[in-house]
Amino acid sequence: MQKPSARSLSRPRPVAVAVATPEPARPGATERTVGDDHPITLLQANSLPTLVQRELERMILAGDLAAGEQLREIEVAAMLGVSRGPVREAFRALEESGLVRLEKNRGVYVRQISVAEADEIYEIRAILDEFVGRRLAETITPAQVRELRQIVTQLEAAAANNDIDAYLAANVSFHDRLVALAGNAKLLIVYRRLVNELHLFRRKTLAQGGTLPASTREHREILKLIADRQSAAAGRALHEHVMASRSRMHKTWTVQDEGPELPGSAARRRRAAK
Amino acid sequence: MQKPSARSLSRPRPVAVAVATPEPARPGATERTVGDDHPITLLQANSLPTLVQRELERMILAGDLAAGEQLREIEVAAMLGVSRGPVREAFRALEESGLVRLEKNRGVYVRQISVAEADEIYEIRAILDEFVGRRLAETITPAQVRELRQIVTQLEAAAANNDIDAYLAANVSFHDRLVALAGNAKLLIVYRRLVNELHLFRRKTLAQGGTLPASTREHREILKLIADRQSAAAGRALHEHVMASRSRMHKTWTVQDEGPELPGSAARRRRAAK
DNA sequence: TTATTGCAGATTGTTGACAATTTACATTTG
DNA sequence: CAAATGTAAATTGTCAACAATCTGCAATAA
DSSP states (O other), X not given: OOOHHHHHHSOOOOOOOOOSSOOOOOOOTTTOOOOTTSHHHHHHHOOHHHHHHHHHHHHHHXXXXXXXXXXXXXXXXXXXXXXXXXXXXXXXXXXXXXXXXXXXXXEEEEOOOOHHHHHHHHHHHHHHHHHHHHHHHHHOOHHHHHHHHHHHXXXXXXXXXXXXXXXXXXXXHHHHHHHHHTTOHHHHHHHHHHHHHHHHHHHHHTTOOSSHHHHHHHHHHHHHHHHTTOHHHHHHHHHHHHHHHHHHHHHHHHHSOOOOOOTTHHHHHHHHHO | XXXXXXXXXXXXXXXXXXXXXXXXXXXXXXXXXXXXXXXXXXXHHOOHHHHHHHHXXXXXXXXXXXXXXXXXXXXXXXXXXXXXXXXXXXHHHHHHTTSEEEETTTEEEEOOOOHHHHHHHHHHHHHHHHHHHHHHHHHOOHHHHHHHHHHHHHHHHHHHTTXXXXXXXXXXXXXXXXXXXXXXXXXXXXXXXXXXXXXXXXHHHTTOXXXXXXXXXXXXXXXXXXXXXXXXXXXXXXXXXXXXXXXXXXXXXXXXXXXXXXXXXXXXXXXXXO
């Protein structure tokens, strides 16, 4: 049996949830809470391990930490001004999300994605994106079309300027937004994880030019099919687009002679070089 | 520049990788390593946090720890005979894999899956399973068909005996094996994560009878289509099967009046009841 | 009575110290 | 000289103590 006092004791804790329509601020004094970006809320929601995890994730995805590089607990702790405990917890979380690899008593390394693994991820992405295209073509609103069109415009501008970084950002943004608008929150989580892992791989391969025009055209075409509510065609186009990206990746990869490194060899070489 | 001694120093460490064809044991004395289940190898590969994580995962999926239940660091540490550090690391990993929820300064709770979330997961599973069906129908071997047929037989036996636990086990085994045979290792990882999260939900809903015959029939039909190499039909059948499971879940859920509990309320009530 | 405030116990967050393991290098041995 | 062996430094694994926060209840006041 539940004591009546128990429920009333649990204070209203501000929770960060992704909602399509933000609640309007109510003027009632007792109901008011601070915003999600208020220092107090941030302090309540984020512990040191979470912060460390997020910072490392950012650095890995930004390329500040190269794939294969070793992360030393002490160094990371000193860099972020915390002790080793939170760093270790962050490592555990990052391992589960596929960004680092833990080897007992040997260290943690930024994960390396092999071509075979990247292939598998592209294959999964193709399936998921196909579903997203079909679903979105059935549910999309004019406002959403405008938003996506804007991203495609940025994409084209970046391609015209040969600005690889901007192109990559807009590209990720476009697909992420597509999945988000499909309205399946769990799918978005799964999708982002896959994209993150692919980032570990893409960084070195996407620096090449020549394929941007084709890729850009495909994005414009996909958006058009979705806006025209051509469900099946939009799904097919997205599927093809992802698989084409995969082929482009393959092409640039086989050009390079650089094979996948053995675990830890990069760090070992780096240390020996000093 | 790489020192020649560096590479030779890295000893051959036994790594557990899922390979389709296991390497034959070589008689060369210098090349011999101990098996993956040897105590030394186990000690090298498993740290305390990993062990704690695995044990908690087992307990959660087995239902020993109910959804919504609070996990106290000290209790878990005492139960497994370790200190709080490894337990905290295990919690972080379990959070990332979606089995527990961490609230800063308040505790960690076995996650509760809402009907809406379960819906989303079923939807993703339907997509992935459809792909698995199509792919498998193109690549399956007679030996694999025999293996799957055996699982379906177990499934039918469990259904005939109304043995819910055995049915659930065979059901999971069938689908897991299907995905595994599809030959995309990353997909298997993604898929298992989703199935695990669904477990948090299914435990209470699947106790009902009446739907077993239909589900059993569908499994047999799916296997037949795959064995007959009817790619598209197998994919469709698997998609429909998952969505039918979703409907069955819905049906049994709406019968129950029990709504989803608020975070921590179960633990609070349990403590108040003592 | 009912809402507010203060307080003690329980629980989590963080840190620093110590133990175990690995790694790189020097030494020895054939 | 090459291979094996011993050793010290660096790094990770684990633990226990302390700090910060939360929870539930009692005391207080309107």
